[in-house]
Amino acid sequence: MHDPKVFRSMHEARFHAEPAVFVAPGRVNLIGEHTDYAEGFVMPVAINFATLAGISPRTDGKIVIYSENYGEEKTFEAGQPIVAAKHWSDYPMGVVSILTGEGHKIPGFSLSLWGDVPLGSGLSSSAALEVVTALAVLSLIGASYPGPVLARLCQRVENEFVGANCGIMDQFISANGKENHALLLDCRDLSFRLAPIPANVALVIANTMVKHSIAGGDYPTRRRESEAACAIINGHRGGVPFLRDATLEDLEKWGSEMEPKSYLRAKHVITEDLRTVAASEALLRGDMKELGRLMAEAHTSYSKDFEGSCVEADLMVELANELPGLIGARLTGGGFGGCTINLVEQDKAQAFADELRKRYAAKTGIVPEIHICHASDGAHQLK
C-alpha cells in the first residue's frame, strides 16, 4: 500500500471517482517532552511512516469516510452538526467540524484513509490523520492555510473535539517537517529552526508494545501537576503564565510550597526546555556526543522526576545503552508506553536493531517492533 497508485485504485474501486491524494507523516520527538503545552521547546522529526488520504467530491450531500486500517466505512450528512462518538472517525470529522467553525462550507465528499504509522504507539498517527484530512478537505473547497496555522487547527481538533489535551508539537511537525532535518520549535510563537541530521546517523524507533493513551488518565494528571507548580510561582512573582517562563531559581525559592509531585513535574519541564535548546545547538554544530548525553539526561528526568515512563520503556533504554553504535536513547512521546528513539551510527543500525529486539524479547517475552527510520518531509499532495 506504500504505493500511491495502489491507494488511488482502492479509492476508485470503492467510490467510483478519481481522488486527489495527500500524505502526512507521523513523528518522533528527539527531545522536549511535555514542554509543548507549557509553551516551551521541542525537537521532533517527521518520519517515513505516514497516513494517506484520497478525496473526491460527491453529489448526494453525504460525507463518506473509509479507513483501510479498520476496514470500516462511516456516513455523515454534510452541513449537519457533528458530535464526537469515541470512534476513529472523530479525527477526520473533527477536522470537518473545526473547519466549519472557521466559516468554511464543507460539501459532501468521499474520503479514504490508510496509514502505516503504528496506532497508539506514540508516533502520532492521530496528528498525521488530522493533518492529512485537513489538507484533503481544504483542497476540495479550494482553500489553504500556512503550515503553522494548519497545525493549530488540527491541534484544536484533538483538544476540542476528540478531547485529548495535547500540545502543538505533533500537528506542527506533521505539517512542517523537512527531509533529513530535525525541527526545533518554540511552542510559544511557533517560530522554528531546522537542524540537519548527519547522513551517518540512523533513527531507530523501538516500540515497547505497551499502548499509551493521551486521552487517558496519566497524561492530563501530569499536565495538571506541572501546571499547579507554575501557578504557585506565578502567584509569587507574576509573569509566569507557563512553565516556559519559570527558572530553576524560582523552583528552589517556592518549591517547598508545592506538592512534592508538582515540584518534580515542574523540575522536569524547566530542565527539559534547557536541554532541548542545548540539544538543537549540539545538533547544529554536529556534536552528536553532546546530543546523546542530553537525550540520556532527558530520559532520566522523564522517568524519575516526571514519572512518565514505564518499566518496559526504561528497560528498552537500558538495553540500548549497552549496545555498540548508540549515540543516545530515550522514551519519546506522551509517555507511559509507546516507543523509544535511539540515535545510532548508521553502519551499526541493523545490528543494533536486531540485538535490541533479541534482548528485549528475552527479558519481557514480548517481541518489539523496531524500525530504522529517516527524517521525512511534512504533509503534501502526491501527484
Ligand code: ADP
Ligand atoms: P498515536 O497518535 O500515538 O498513534 P492516539 O491514541 O493519539 O495515538 O491516536 C490513535 C488513534 O487515531 C487510533 O486509535 C484511531 O482512532 C485514529 N487513527 C490513526 N490513524 C488512523 C487510520 N489510518 N484510520 C483510522 N483511524 C486512525
Ligand code: MG
Ligand atoms: Mg496521538
